[in-house]
Amino acid sequence: MHNTARVRFRGPLIFRWMALVLGLLLVADEALAETPLRVGVLDYLGSEHSLAHWAPTEKALAAALPDHEVRLVALDIHQLDAALAAGDLDFVITNPGNYAELEYRYHISRVATAEGDQPVASTLVAREDMTGIGDLAGKRLAIVAPEAFGGFQLIWSEMADTDRGLPGKVELVVTGYPMQRAAQAVLDGTADAAVLRACMLEELQAEDRARYGALHAFAQRSVEGTDCAVSSPVYPGWPFAKTRATSPELAKQVAVALLQIRQGNLWTVPLDYQPVHELMRKLQIGPYVRTGPVSIREFIADYRDWLIALAAALAFWALYSVRIETLVRRRTRALDQANAQLKLEMAERQRAEEADRQHRRELDHVARLSILGEMASSIAHELNQPLSAISNYAQGCLLRLKTGNFTTSDMETASSEIAAQANRAATVIQRIRAFVRKRESQRAPVEICDLLDECAALFDAAVHRAGVVVDLHCPPDLPVISGDKVQLTQVVLNLIQNAIDAMSETAPEARRITIRAEPARDSSEGEGVCVSVRDHGHGMSGAAMDHFAEAFYTTKSEGIGLGLALSHSIVEAHGGTMRAQTPEDGIGLRVAIWLPVEELE
Secondary structure (H helix, E strand, C coil): CCHHHHCCCCCCHHHHHHHHHHHHHHHHHHHHHCCEEEEEEECCCCHHHHHHHCHHHHHHHHHHCCCCEEEEEEECHHHHHHHHHHCCCCEEECCHHHHHHHHHHHCCEEEEEEECCCCECEEEEECCCCCCHHHHCCCEEEECCCCCHHHHHHHHHHHHHHCCCCHHHCEEEECCCCCHHHHHHHHHCCCCEEEEECCHHHHHHHHCHHHHCCCEEECCECCCCCCCCECCCCECCCEEEECCCCCHHHHHHHHHHHHCCCCCCEEECCCCCHHHHHHHHHHCCHHHCCCCCCCHHHHHHHCHHHHHHHHHHHHHHHHHHHHHHHHHHHHHHHHHHHHHHHHHHHHHHHHHHHHHHHHHHHHHHHHHHHHHHHCHHHHHHHHHHHHHHHHHHHHHHHHHHHHCCCCHHHHHHHHHHHHHHHHHHHHHHHHHHHHHCCCCCCCEEECHHHHHHHHHHHHHHHHHHHCCEEEEECCCCCCCEEECHHHHHHHHHHHHHHHHHHCCCCCHHHCEEEEEEEEEEECCCEEEEEEEEECCCCCCCHHHHHCCCCCCCCCCCCCCCCHHHHHHHHHHHCCCEEEEECCCCCCCCEEEEEEEECCCC
């Protein structure tokens, strides 16, 4: 307080009142002079740098407004927002993007724009060999903050203009303020590139060349009025704005003071910040962040390219569908015609296969009859023995009855013998009927030894009549095969009859047939049973071997060449093989049949 306020007047009352008013005015002036003028400055490179950079403005305002204590406060973007929310600031110096958002949120208004200062633009820097903004795809990009205008948003816009999908292909590394942290992230290897404010790279390299000399700018563009490398368009300079609580009279005094500055920080009348708003509207940030329902017009504007692509895809799909439908109908008609033709061919093939099966059954039947024909005399001899025995026993009984020289025991014995011989003849006839009967192929498990025993009963008379000795070797533990017993019997009898015929000119003491059954494994088919028939006849020449089992080829003077061919087809139908071999001693012929083992469930 000034001492003048305590002076006591003894003059007239009017003088006392004048002294009181003068004292109050002096007190008000002192109080006003102590009221600070708080100016918030956006700090992007450290508080010392920011305060030093705007010191000429602070000095000019202090000189122009002696009644106020001008106080500059360096704040980062979040602190600046908090200070405005708390009402702690009278004026703000910030970048254009931050100003546009603060203008919307806190209704600040610009009173001047910085002139002749560093350009408001962004610079991309890196250590690697990067040339264009498209090289950022798949890279790590260091930024101070997503809401930093010169530290990210300008480059974000450039990336979107280059490729709408490029921002999604870039990994952001947020370093925070001050901005040199972004440059340091590139040097440390935690980022591949960084976004700096225009001219900051030159400032850093001027301060510490050894440290920041490895960085270089890329994606540069030509900008008038600056020698700094920039990677984005240049926007209006930083505004000096008043807060809503600041009086218009004080704002006018500050504006006049700023415009009168001739050294240091230069200011001009407020510029048009419409380019800033257009950028933020394009990026939908700041005042243009969408919080409510999106209109159809906005939706179309946002996704115009996608909608055009979708419409083109739908048109292509419609044309493609029409083409496919036409092709499907055309091919359906073709398939229907082919199906009808195929049905006709299948029906014709079924008729042909049925005729072939019927023909084969007839051939099999003829072949069996042919075998029986060749064995007829032997079979007749076999039937003649039981019939002769029956006749002898019957005549003996009649003689004894006529002479009365018989006993009951004699008659029972004779009757038993007659019945036994009749059963023997009936068995022979039954086997012959089963062998020659026409029938369909019937598969069932077959014991090879049982099959050979039944064959022996049929060829026994033929081999005895021809004076042939048969050696049958069949171990009892052979595995079971699957097949048609009658057809396999036909194959064995055919081979035995051929062996008998082959030894017609062989010396009687050398006429021998060896029938052998043994387990055998085929390299491609697996386990099986091999049945071989070996004779000691004239054998087969090499040329005859080449035609073995070929239809209508025979070495017999009266043969028709169907027996072995039918036998070969029967074996193949059973999944087996049949081949002829010359024995080791070179005498006769050995025919081997391999049949697969039955798979029991």
